[in-house]
Amino acid sequence: MSSNKMLQQRIAIVGAGLGGLACAIALHKKGFNVEVYEKAQDFRPVGGGLGLLPNGLKSLNNIYPGIVEEIKNYGCHVQETVLKSTQNENIRTNPANRFDKYGFPLITVWWWRLQQILASKLPRNIIHLDRRCTGFSQDDKGVDIYFDGKETIRADLLIGADGIKSAVRANLIADGEPRFLKSMSWRAVIKCNQQVLNPDQMGFVRGHREFMYLLNVGDGDIAWLYRQQASDNSLSTNKDEAKSRVLDKIAEWGKPLRALVEATPSERILEGAICDRLPKDFWSKGRVTLLGDAAHPMAPAAAQGSNSTFEDAWVLAECLSNASNISEAFNNYEQRRIPRLKIIQTRSAKGEMHYYETESEKLEREKHEKPEEMTGEEFSDWLHNYQL
């Protein structure tokens, strides 16, 4: 099959999240016939705040040159990070220019705004909302993709970009539930009138086995992300209970930080267990492959979930356009991505646990532990200097 033949393949992507849309843009620009199927009925303002790093931004810039400037305008180009006490006192500030050497900055943005920016780069008629995928079956000639209450779609290949609870993965790999990392998360994005953070700062509040990130996400919105070590992953029965849980946990914190949570409408709060999966040796079978959280869910500790997903999106589109058949494309995709993702997933899981250590626990661990294969600085260089 020549590359031109590959271009005739009908590609279905399940999930119009960050990875599904980024991959759709890359494929559409290369001339592929691509359609995206999303379970949500509309693009509502949901999701939390994200930190976008040079490796993810470089991938997005390859996919759609100039998009990083647009994201910067809708989000925040972070100039300074600030470490705060739970009483909202600034302990230390650091310039964020350590990323400059990689050619892209640190940007904080709201998941939903980024989804909107990505969706705006695609013809509206290729995104199909209200399509909850329930599974697929494949044969020599194509893939049938099943949707809850909607007609089955036939495509030549299927990309599962349907997140950490992926229905495509459940059908393809069937490896059960993700692993709970003994960490719970509560987050929201709100309009913020009070001064907890300068407009170009990103904040980190360290408590005892708990912490909070504060992100400016543009347009006067602040994203707060509170996390706590927890052995119990049961969720609240309703949104008001979720809000009360956070307020109880930060009852001793300073007023400006408590006020942020108090001012958050309960329905905006996302409560969740932090989960990942152990790295896998394959992400594809036949005509079906995975991308993003569906392929390699990870703890947020290294802020690599969406950043590594954007790498996947670009590399998969490149592999599809350079190969002469599907199996060659998926083999190349896996060879280029899986070894790298193993390192990122493993490091992120460890990072998640280290977040909650006290100073003495950290020293004790470091005394007994073999040093990491890469120091923090080496990991950062390796991460951001990736050749796409």
Ligand SMILES: Cc1cc2nc3c(=O)[nH]c(=O)nc-3n(C[C@H](O)[C@H](O)[C@H](O)COP(=O)(O)OP(=O)(O)OC[C@H]3O[C@@H](n4cnc5c(N)ncnc54)[C@H](O)[C@@H]3O)c2cc1C
């Ligand atoms: C607390 C927290 C903080 C984070 N912080 C960062 C950060 O700072 N930086 C970073 O890079 N990453 C971060 N992440 C991770 C990041 O959000 C994800 O890695 C990223 O969104 C993955 O993109 P995705 O497209 O694979 O999945 P998603 O963005 O989850 O999108 C999946 C899409 O598929 C749709 N879908 C799901 N099931 C179906 C179905 N059956 N049928 C059809 N559609 C379906 C969903 O509605 C959604 O639109 C964080 C995650 C958490 C939990």
